[in-house]
Amino acid sequence: MGKIKVAIIGLGLMGGSIAKAMKKNGGYYVIGYDTDKEISALAKKSESVDEIWDGETALSSDITILAVNPRVALSLLETLPPLLKTQSILTDICGIKSEIVSKAEDVCKEVYFVGGHPMAGRELSGFKYSDAELFFGRSYIITKTPKTNPSAIEKLKQMAMDIGCADVTVTTPEYHDKMIAYTSQLPHVLAGAYMNSPTSASHKGYSAGSYHDVSRVASVDEGLWTQLFSQNKKNLLFELDILIKNLEDYRSALSDNDTDRLNNIIKTGRILKERDISLNGSEKPHKFG
Amino acid sequence: MGKIKVAIIGLGLMGGSIAKAMKKNGGYYVIGYDTDKEISALAKKSESVDEIWDGETALSSDITILAVNPRVALSLLETLPPLLKTQSILTDICGIKSEIVSKAEDVCKEVYFVGGHPMAGRELSGFKYSDAELFFGRSYIITKTPKTNPSAIEKLKQMAMDIGCADVTVTTPEYHDKMIAYTSQLPHVLAGAYMNSPTSASHKGYSAGSYHDVSRVASVDEGLWTQLFSQNKKNLLFELDILIKNLEDYRSALSDNDTDRLNNIIKTGRILKERDISLNGSEKPHKFG
Numbered sequence: 126m127g128k129i130k131v132a133i134i135g136l137g138l139m140g141g142s143i144a145k146a147m148k149k150n151g152g153y154y155v156i157g158y159d160t161d162k163e164i165s166a167l168a169k170k171s172e173s174v175d176e177i178w179d180g181e182t183a184l185s186s187d188i189t190i191l192a193v194n195p196r197v198a199l200s201l202l203e204t205l206p207p208l209l210k211t212q213s214i215l216t217d218i219c220g221i222k223s224e225i226v227s228k229a230e231d232v233c234k235e236v237y238f239v240g241g242h243p244m245a246g247r248e249l250s251g252f253k254y255s256d257a258e259l260f261f262g263r264s265y266i267i268t269k270t271p272k273t274n275p276s277a278i279e280k281l282k283q284m285a286m287d288i289g290c291a292d293v294t295v296t297t298p299e300y301h302d303k304m305i306a307y308t309s310q311l312p313h314v315l316a317g318a319y320m321n322s323p324t325s326a327s328h329k330g331y332s333a334g335s336y337h338d339v340s341r342v343a344s345v346d347e348g349l350w351t352q353l354f355s356q357n358k359k360n361l362l363f364e365l366d367i368l369i370k371n372l373e374d375y376r377s378a379l380s381d382n383d384t385d386r387l388n389n390i391i392k393t394g395r396i397l398k399e400r401d402i403s404l405n406g407s408e409k410p411h412k413f414g
Numbered sequence: 415m416g417k418i419k420v421a422i423i424g425l426g427l428m429g430g431s432i433a434k435a436m437k438k439n440g441g442y443y444v445i446g447y448d449t450d451k452e453i454s455a456l457a458k459k460s461e462s463v464d465e466i467w468d469g470e471t472a473l474s475s476d477i478t479i480l481a482v483n484p485r486v487a488l489s490l491l492e493t494l495p496p497l498l499k500t501q502s503i504l505t506d507i508c509g510i511k512s513e514i515v516s517k518a519e520d521v522c523k524e525v526y527f528v529g530g531h532p533m534a535g536r537e538l539s540g541f542k543y544s545d546a547e548l549f550f551g552r553s554y555i556i557t558k559t560p561k562t563n564p565s566a567i568e569k570l571k572q573m574a575m576d577i578g579c580a581d582v583t584v585t586t587p588e589y590h591d592k593m594i595a596y597t598s599q600l601p602h603v604l605a606g607a608y609m610n611s612p613t614s615a616s617h618k619g620y621s622a623g624s625y626h627d628v629s630r631v632a633s634v635d636e637g638l639w640t641q642l643f644s645q646n647k648k649n650l651l652f653e654l655d656i657l658i659k660n661l662e663d664y665r666s667a668l669s670d671n672d673t674d675r676l677n678n679i680i681k682t683g684r685i686l687k688e689r690d691i692s693l694n695g696s697e698k699p700h701k702f703g
Binding site for chain 2: 294304307327355394
């Protein structure tokens with residue numbers, strides 16, 4: 126069986142990691158593209174990709190991956206589909222799905238669009254931090270709507286496993302966005318909010334794992350995350366309101382010296398976490414993220 | 415040179431880990447005590463301690479460590495000092511220092527009290543989770559007041575290094591409590607507040623490192639943490655108010671569709687975290703915590 130031909134548009138942390146994981150897997154012929162010519166050259170030289178696309182001519186890829194931020198992905202959806210092979214698969218890796226899937230389904234007439242979101246990342250960006258093992262042990266979320274081609278979903282599932290993911294979740298764009306507001310966006314908001322205390326600059330010698338865990342993802346690309354948060358406004362506001370209310374509960378119990386209530390609030394969190402651990406295990410996914 | 419004789423009162427996660435680390439170091443003769451006789455017997459049998467104290471007779475230890483929660487430590491300060499050797503050192507490991515140091519300095523007439531707080535822990539408690547490597551690479555905070563014996567501080571510093579700590583911070587009880595409200599207590603509040611969303615039960619398949627990092631320390635002993643929070647009310651309220659205000663800033667920028675402001679808020683967090691990484695490194699302390 127021949128290799129699957131994949132085009133990866135954008136060779137940053139994510140695109141670069143997908144390329145490297147596919148080359149490591151061996152079953153893929155990888156065409157890469159980046160607006161930064163030096164990055165493209167570096168990707169080719171390091172054999173992370175087999176070929177560099179010129180950005181203009183028709184693509185013969187079986188699967189084309191938009192490994193760019195949501196705004197660029199939305200813009201590429203205007204121009205790219207006519208360059209793709211009929212009945213090939215077009216997918217993206219954006220952290221937010223409703224808007225992009227909706228637009229893609231409007232514009233993709235001859236190709237099958239399937240939204241995707243590998244649950245992996247690092248607090249560092251760019252090709253130089255890309256890693257063939259970035260997806261190892263992670264979840265890959267694939268979106269499905271009444272318009273999604275079932276066979277294209279199956280092919281994308283296989284691709285997710287081939288780059289190292291441990292499981293694939295198929296869901297609607299709307300449910301994805303609701304869940305991601307809680308599992309990923311809220312922790313990113315928290316990390317930034319946490320760092321912005323006058324006490325943070327002096328933590329050295331007084332901090333341990335908790336400090337590092339809460340603050341880790343504060344160092345994100347504000348351009349990208351402004352897009353991600355803005356495209357998921359309703360869901361993120363829902364989670365933010367719950368969190369602020371919960372923090373105010375701690376605050377008032379503490380302020381009122383109501384130790385019974387404080388005890389109950391802490392206990393509620395413990396029980397929820399213990400239930401989670403008993404159902405899903407306590408292990409953090411592998412290496413990055 | 416003979417071994418340093420240490421008595422450890424309380425053989426839970428912390429006391430058990432100190433005992434094991436001292437036995438591993440080899441320079442200590444360890445006397446252990448726990449109100450749970452089975453735990454005492456297990457500690458002796460596993461050679462984590464050399465000897466079990468009966469809880470009543472005079473102690474000949476050079477250093478005595480209260481490895482119990484703040485309430486029990488405050489209570490032991492009423493009864494224990496008369497049983498200790500004159501000019502020996504009494505210390506504790508409580509996560510909050512002002513109240514306990516103040517009381518200890520009132521009652522300790524013949525022994526030198528020095529407050530201590532090893533910055534290590536796990537989200538699991540009890541002797542069975544104790545580990546000789548719990549303190550490896552961590553900070554140990556020692557409190558100093560006008561009444562603290564300088565030579566006792568030096569001896570405690572050496573003890574901290576002997577059990578594996580990488581550095582020792584000497585500070586006032588008040589500054590300790592202010593810093594710990596931010597570096598440790600606030601992340602614990604956050605973890606509990608974060609778990610208490612209706613979305614948390616369904617995270618599986620949609621979560622990655624961020625979810626695990628923020629929620630990890632939710633599974634704490636509510637009895638202990640109610641004490642720790644309550645004894646540090648003023649400092650914790652100060653940090654909670656800043657955090658709630660910061661979250662409300664995110665909320666209003668998002669709600670107002672003010673992407674410039676949202677971008678700036680995220681950028682502020684990123685710059686603070688990057689400055690922190692450039693000053694202090696990005697590594698999370700070893701293994702536990």
